[in-house]
Amino acid sequence: MIDFDPATGTYYKPVDLNDPYLLAQDGLPPSDGNPQFHQQMVYAVAMRTIRNFESALGRRALWAPENDQFVRQLRMYPHALREANAYYSPQKKALLFGYFQSSPADPTEHLPGGIVFTCLSHDVIAHETAHALLDGMNRTLTEPSNPDVLAFHEAFADIIALFQHFSLPEVLRFEVARTRGNLLHGNLLAQLAQEFGKAIGRTEALRSAIGQTPKPEEIDQVTEPHQRGAILIAAVFDAFLAIYRQRTADLYRLATGGTGKLPEGDIHPDLVTRLAREAEKASQHVLTMCIRALDYLPPVDVTFGDYLRALISADFDIMPDDSLGYRVAFMEAFRRRGIFPREARSLSEESLRWEGPDINIADVAPQVYLGRDLSHQMRDWNMSGNREVIFSQLQQARGIAQNIIESSRGYKERITVGLDLDRFPFEVSSIRPGGAVSHGCRGRDHAKATGIHRQDHRRRAYGRWK
Numbered sequence: 001m002i003d004f005d006p007a008t009g010t011y012y013k014p015v016d017l018n019d020p021y022l023l024a025q026d027g028l029p030p031s032d033g034n035p036q037f038h039q040q041m042v043y044a045v046a047m048r049t050i051r052n053f054e055s056a057l058g059r060r061a062l063w064a065p066e067n068d069q070f071v072r073q074l075r076m077y078p079h080a081l082r083e084a085n086a087y088y089s090p091q092k093k094a095l096l097f098g099y100f101q102s103s104p105a106d107p108t109e110h111l112p113g114g115i116v117f118t119c120l121s122h123d124v125i126a127h128e129t130a131h132a133l134l135d136g137m138n139r140t141l142t143e144p145s146n147p148d149v150l151a152f153h154e155a156f157a158d159i160i161a162l163f164q165h166f167s168l169p170e171v172l173r174f175e176v177a178r179t180r181g182n183l184l185h186g187n188l189l190a191q192l193a194q195e196f197g198k199a200i201g202r203t204e205a206l207r208s209a210i211g212q213t214p215k216p217e218e219i220d221q222v223t224e225p226h227q228r229g230a231i232l233i234a235a236v237f238d239a240f241l242a243i244y245r246q247r248t249a250d251l252y253r254l255a256t257g258g259t260g261k262l263p264e265g266d267i268h269p270d271l272v273t274r275l276a277r278e279a280e281k282a283s284q285h286v287l288t289m290c291i292r293a294l295d296y297l298p299p300v301d302v303t304f305g306d307y308l309r310a311l312i313s314a315d316f317d318i319m320p321d322d323s324l325g326y327r328v329a330f331m332e333a334f335r336r337r338g339i340f341p342r343e344a345r346s347l348s349e350e351s352l353r354w355e356g357p358d359i360n361i362a363d364v365a366p367q368v369y370l371g372r373d374l375s376h377q378m379r380d381w382n383m384s385g386n387r388e389v390i391f392s393q394l395q396q397a398r399g400i401a402q403n404i405i406e407s408s409r410g411y412k413e414r415i416t417v418g419l420d421l422d423r424f425p426f427e428v429s430s431i432r433p434g435g436a437v438s439h440g441c442r443g444r445d446h447a448k449a450t451g452i453h454r455q456d457h458r459r460r461a462y463g464r465w466k
């Protein structure tokens with residue numbers, strides 16, 4: 001955390017969160033005018049976002065390297081700019097937050113002339129941190145080889161911000177009571193999205209997609225990254241709603257004596273509590289699914305359809321039994337927004353799942369058995385390993401994988417579906433460790449807690465190159 005304000009040339013004293021006085025009162029109380037509270041806010045939300053990533057993926061997060069060198073920490077500047085903006089800088093490996101004098105269209109929204117700090121918005125901080133985490137995992141997601149690539153980066157950062165926001169119990173209890181449990185009715189996400197938009201000066205794109213009737217033709221017409229990204233966010237939100245409805249159907253039956261019609265007026269506080277708990281669980285599961293799917297994306301040229309395939313494959317690997325219909329909810333929601341994978345035969349779960357390679361690597365490259373060699377190399381990449389050690393092991397593992405592919409001609413031809421890699425330069429951009437999955441009937445909450453996952457699309461991962 002570096003709290004220097006270039007506009008005034010001021011350094012603000014850093015907050016010491018280990019100060020016994022602060023620990024005793026659970027940190028500084030919220031205060032717009034206290035720069036130390038701003039630092040605490042940015043730190044807390046960024047750490048929460050990082051923790052969500054790490055527990056979903058089952059391993060430490062790494063920041064994007066600088067000239068191939070290890071980057072220990074992400075830098076955060078709570079008062080970096082005097083403008084209505086906040087961004088992640090891939091060059092500086094830093095999050096920069098702006099502040100500005102508000103001039104709201106509707107003066108009842110903010111005090112005119114009041115200062116708005118983007119570093120005080122949970123959603124802005126989570127969004128920018130998600131950009132940084134995504135950049136650390138996949139450097140090629142900023143190369144716009146098709147209209148979905150940049151839109152995906154933006155949409156993904158919004159999805160993280162919004163579902164992380166939803167998983168805060170206080171937010172949900174309030175909203176569930178206000179909308180009588182019907183989260184679509186109150187257009188909760190659209191409202192959060194607007195707050196988010198206001199804080200960084202854009203509202204239109206999200207408002208236009210979320211909570212609106214899906215128009216499947218839109219995906220062929222919209223190319224501006226934020227607007228196109230809004231279609232993906234809306235699809236994920238629709239899936240969340242379907243999951244929430246599924247999880248609460250029994251509660252509604254109980255509360256309404258089977259009629260499905262709630263009586264007029266406020267709903268019972270006990271029902272609010274139970275519905276909010278289901279919404280919180282559903283949000284946390286959707287958030288985890290969305291993060292975990294990153295490991296199943298092709299390394300370059302990502303499309304929304306690829307993301308759907310990744311979501312389905314990742315979830316199947318960790319949760320073969322989909323009794324709550326999460327995967328069906330995602331497939332249906334994406335279909336209604338016109339998002340189809342280019343090459344899938346149909347929109348069934350079987351045809352959406354990535355297939356493993358149809359050859360055994362040990363057969364074609366017996367001199368260096370890829371699986372064993374690399375899993376040994378990556379054994380420390382878990383939740384507790386040292387990031388710097390993991391980083392250097394990963395660099396070595398990439399070199400080993402590159403050599404194996406270089407030296408095994410038959411394998412190279414077959415994994416790239418008949419294309420000869422001798423004629424193209426290629427790069428192993430990342431190696432991810434995978435764990436064995438227990439196919440027992442464990443619940444989603446167990447899977448969430450352990451963060452186990454398995455990568456099952458090596459052919460696909462190696463089948464594309466840069």
Ligand SMILES: [Zn+2]
Pocket residue numbers: 127131153154157
């Ligand atoms: Zn962004």
